Amino acid sequence: MGVLKVGVLGAGIVGLVSAEEVVKTFPSADVTIIADKFLMDTTSDGAAGLFMPVLYNFSAKTDDLTREIIKESYEYYSNFINKNCGVTEAYGFLLSDTTKEVCYSDMLSTILPIYRDATEEELLEYPGNWRYGTYVKTLITKGRNFMPSCLKRLKESGVKVIKKTVQNINELENKFDVVINCSGIGAAELFNDTSLVPLRGQIVKARSPEVDKFILAGEETYIIPYGHGVSTLGGTHQLGHYDTAIRKHDTQGILNRCSALLPQLKNTQILWEWAGLRPYRHSVRIEKEKIRKLKVIHNYGHGGVGVSTAPGTSKYAVLLMEEMLKNSKL
Numbered sequence: 001m002g003v004l005k006v007g008v009l010g011a012g013i014v015g016l017v018s019a020e021e022v023v024k025t026f027p028s029a030d031v032t033i034i035a036d037k038f039l040m041d042t043t044s045d046g047a048a049g050l051f052m053p054v055l056y057n058f059s060a061k062t063d064d065l066t067r068e069i070i071k072e073s074y075e076y077y078s079n080f081i082n083k084n085c086g087v088t089e090a091y092g093f094l095l096s097d098t099t100k101e102v103c104y105s106d107m108l109s110t111i112l113p114i115y116r117d118a119t120e121e122e123l124l125e126y127p128g129n130w131r132y133g134t135y136v137k138t139l140i141t142k143g144r145n146f147m148p149s150c151l152k153r154l155k156e157s158g159v160k161v162i163k164k165t166v167q168n169i170n171e172l173e174n175k176f177d178v179v180i181n182c183s184g185i186g187a188a189e190l191f192n193d194t195s196l197v198p199l200r201g202q203i204v205k206a207r208s209p210e211v212d213k214f215i216l217a218g219e220e221t222y223i224i225p226y227g228h229g230v231s232t233l234g235g236t237h238q239l240g241h242y243d244t245a246i247r248k249h250d251t252q253g254i255l256n257r258c259s260a261l262l263p264q265l266k267n268t269q270i271l272w273e274w275a276g277l278r279p280y281r282h283s284v285r286i287e288k289e290k291i292r293k294l295k296v297i298h299n300y301g302h303g304g305v306g307v308s309t310a311p312g313t314s315k316y317a318v319l320l321m322e323e324m325l326k327n328s329k330l
């Protein structure tokens, strides 16, 4: 058998962490990342990066696998806390004025170091009719810092990078033995997956030195510290919208809701705005598929929690890759 040639399609957080897992598992493989967007041009760059993977009903094929993915991912990022690559510990509240389910998860309560009910006094600190709340210690991973450091490590370990748009997966057939597909929302068109849809999210980065905790209030409103006196204010969840241009009325809605929650934000300075497309699917797709001669491992459809869950899904994707290679002659 010659050198194993692995292509990783996509350079968002899922592609980079998958490439890293391939290098770890197959140190002598020849690994190439192919993507048309890198770093600041990806969705992963703009994400708030809060580790809260039960939002948006993230699920894998089974509950056990979902749990394993979340646990693996938390452990992975924990190794990078305060190592100058954008991973920090974070404390904050999940609030709900309707049901407890919006802000409580049995699964997360056993993975995160602090996960307890908010007290009456804590609920009263925030204007609104907050009936349920959870106080949490978790992590924030800033894609803008984490991805460059990850890409640097990959290049140092010999991973190659090609900037190109793949129009048809068959283009990669004679170039690689196996391709890990981490193309995010791009998979909808490339693999004709009609169950993958964009969930548009717009955010505002605002100057907010007073914000030291994150607050997720209901399903739409969030304030998440971004470091250096800046916060991410959100958000929107617009299913089926492909447009990433900034919408003024979304900005106004975000500012109104966030300043109602935290009046100190009333005259906050907007630093920049951004909109991205969460690759939303009923369940993340981590599967093997043979397309003509090419072995493909899919790893996409992480919805609104791709930064949080990428390490765990990538570990499982590479496990499937090992299985697929064992069962076939190259």
Ligand SMILES: Cc1cc2nc3c(=O)[nH]c(=O)nc-3n(C[C@H](O)[C@H](O)[C@H](O)COP(=O)(O)OP(=O)(O)OC[C@H]3O[C@@H](n4cnc5c(N)ncnc54)[C@H](O)[C@@H]3O)c2cc1C
Pocket (backbone or CB within 6 Å): 009, 010, 011, 012, 013, 014, 015, 034, 035, 036, 037, 038, 042, 043, 044, 045, 046, 047, 048, 049, 050, 051, 052, 164, 165, 166, 167, 182, 183, 184, 185, 186, 187, 190, 200, 201, 202, 203, 234, 235, 275, 276, 277, 278, 279, 300, 301, 302, 303, 304, 305, 306, 307, 308, 309
């Ligand atoms: C407003 C907002 C806030 C968010 N906040 C959080 C959060 O707090 N926590 C969290 O965990 N997640 C969050 N997310 C979700 C997170 O951003 C996504 O789940 C994650 O970025 C998906 O990563 P990805 O690598 O699959 O996709 P992407 O980052 O979109 O990367 C896809 C890659 O595939 C490449 N590609 C696609 N098609 C092709 C093709 N045909 N040819 C070549 N290359 C191709 C692209 O160039 C790119 O490199 C948020 C998202 C939004 C929009």
